[in-house]
Amino acid sequence: MNLKAESNQKTKNNTMKNIIIIGNSAAGVAAAESIRTQDSKSKIVMVSDEPYFAYCRCLISNYLSGSIEEKKLTYRDEKFYSDNRIELLLDKKVERVDVKKKKIVLAEKQELLYDSLIIATGAHASMPKDLKGTNKRGAFGFRTIKDTNDILELLPMSHTSCVLGGGLIGLKAAYGLKKRGQDVKVVVRSGRILSQVADDKAAGLLLSRFQENGIEVLLNTGVSEIIGNGDVKAIKLENGKVIGTSIVVVGKGVTSNTKLVRDSDVKIDWGISVDEYMRTNIDNIYAAGDVAQGYDLTTNSSQVNALWPVAVEQGKIAGANVCGASLKSKGSFGMNSVEFFGLPLISMGVFEGDYETLVYYNKEKQVYRKLVIDKGRIIGTLLLGDIANSGLYFHLIKEKADISKIQDDLLDTNLSYARISDFVRQDEKIYI
Known part of the structure; x- marks a missing residue:
C-alpha cells in the first residue's frame, strides 16, 4: 500500500499529540512508521509485554528447527526506535485501558495518558480450559521467542515430543521438533489436519508427507490430561492410552488479546471491532493486527484474520489516520503460506x-x-x-x-x- 499515493497529506496542524501504541510487532511497528511519515513531532510511546525488540513471529518455527538463529528474528533494532524518537517500554504489561480518562494502566500501576491510542496487542496461544496439566513444566504454547527457548532448553532431556492440534501452529512445531531429532507424535481431535487452511485433498497429501518423514499423526484422538508431578512425564489420551513425553506443545490456535479493554466500552467480539479506517467505537482509539476484527472481503463478514501482511497493512492505516489522514482498508482475507518437507x-x-x-x-x-x-x-x-x-x-x-x-x-x-x-x-x- 502506498501511503503517499492514497493519503498525500500530513498532519494538518502542528499540535503535539501524545500517541500510545500497545504492541511491538507487525501492526504496532507499521503504525509507528506510518505516524512518522505523517508527523515528525508528536510523542510516540510503544508498550510491549515482551522483552525483545520487534521480531518476526512467523519465523519462530524456523528458529525451532535450527534453520535460523534467534538474532535473525529481529527486524527492528534499537536504532529504529531511537531514530524515530519512539519511547519503547519493554516487558511492561498493560492491565487496562481507561477510555473515559484517556489513559492506560500498567501492571505496576503506572499510568500513561494518551490523546490517541492504537491497540496492537496481537494474540496469545490458546490453552483448552478442559485439558488438565497445561501449567506443568514442559507444556508450552508456540507463539513467542520465549516459548521457543523454553522448548529448546528441554530438548537435550527429551526423546519424544507430543504436539496437540493439527493446525498450522501445531504442524509447524511438529516439523521443527522433527528437524531437531525428536520422535514426534501429533494428536488431532478431528478427522484431518489443517482444517482451517486446506480442503480434504490438500490435507490428505500433506498428512502423507508428514507420515513419510517419520511423524506419527493420531487423528480422531483427544487428550484428557498432561501427566506429571511438576514436570511433564506423559499425556493420557481419551481412549486411555498413555504416551511418555517430556515436551508437549499445545497448538490449538490463538486468541486475540482483548482483556485490557473488556471492562471498558470498547466493542469486542472475537477481537476488537474496527471499521475500514481501523477505528473502534471509541473516539481516538484504533486497533490493528491480530487483535482487530474487521471486514473479510471473501466471506462478507467480520473476522479476525491473524496474518502478518494483514497486520502490517492495518497498522499503516491506523497510524496514518491517527495523524488526520482518511485511509481505508478494502478488507482482508485468510491467507497462509508454508512449506513442509x-x-x-x-x-x-x-x-x-x-x-x-x-x-x-x-x-x-x-x-x-x-x-x-x-x-x-x-x-x-x-x-x-x-x-x-x-x-x-x-x-x-x-x-x-x-x-x-x-x-x-x-x-x-x-x-x-x-x-x-x-x-x-x-x-x-x-x-x-
Whole structure:
C-alpha cells in the first residue's frame, strides 16, 4: 500500500499529540512508521509485554528447527526506535485501558495518558480450559521467542515430543521438533489436519508427507490430561492410552488479546471491532493486527484474520489516520503460506463450500491446484506443490475482479501477463 499515493497529506496542524501504541510487532511497528511519515513531532510511546525488540513471529518455527538463529528474528533494532524518537517500554504489561480518562494502566500501576491510542496487542496461544496439566513444566504454547527457548532448553532431556492440534501452529512445531531429532507424535481431535487452511485433498497429501518423514499423526484422538508431578512425564489420551513425553506443545490456535479493554466500552467480539479506517467505537482509539476484527472481503463478514501482511497493512492505516489522514482498508482475507518437507502450500480465502471450483491434480508430481469461484470472481485458492501465479490470484481476490473471460486459463501455470492485463491495475507489480 502506498501511503503517499492514497493519503498525500500530513498532519494538518502542528499540535503535539501524545500517541500510545500497545504492541511491538507487525501492526504496532507499521503504525509507528506510518505516524512518522505523517508527523515528525508528536510523542510516540510503544508498550510491549515482551522483552525483545520487534521480531518476526512467523519465523519462530524456523528458529525451532535450527534453520535460523534467534538474532535473525529481529527486524527492528534499537536504532529504529531511537531514530524515530519512539519511547519503547519493554516487558511492561498493560492491565487496562481507561477510555473515559484517556489513559492506560500498567501492571505496576503506572499510568500513561494518551490523546490517541492504537491497540496492537496481537494474540496469545490458546490453552483448552478442559485439558488438565497445561501449567506443568514442559507444556508450552508456540507463539513467542520465549516459548521457543523454553522448548529448546528441554530438548537435550527429551526423546519424544507430543504436539496437540493439527493446525498450522501445531504442524509447524511438529516439523521443527522433527528437524531437531525428536520422535514426534501429533494428536488431532478431528478427522484431518489443517482444517482451517486446506480442503480434504490438500490435507490428505500433506498428512502423507508428514507420515513419510517419520511423524506419527493420531487423528480422531483427544487428550484428557498432561501427566506429571511438576514436570511433564506423559499425556493420557481419551481412549486411555498413555504416551511418555517430556515436551508437549499445545497448538490449538490463538486468541486475540482483548482483556485490557473488556471492562471498558470498547466493542469486542472475537477481537476488537474496527471499521475500514481501523477505528473502534471509541473516539481516538484504533486497533490493528491480530487483535482487530474487521471486514473479510471473501466471506462478507467480520473476522479476525491473524496474518502478518494483514497486520502490517492495518497498522499503516491506523497510524496514518491517527495523524488526520482518511485511509481505508478494502478488507482482508485468510491467507497462509508454508512449506513442509519440500511441499509448499499457499491457501487464500474460501476453499470449501457450495461454489464453482477449478481443479488440477497431478498425483505423480504431488501437485494440487484449486480455485473457488462465486458469481464470476475468485474467492479462494489452494496451491499445493506448485504455487505459480499466487500473486495474481491474491490480486484478483482482493480486487474482486470479474474473471469470467479468463476463467478457463486461470490454472495454466504459463499464463501470460498479456492475457490478463485488462484485469490488473498497471501501477501494481503482479507476480505471475
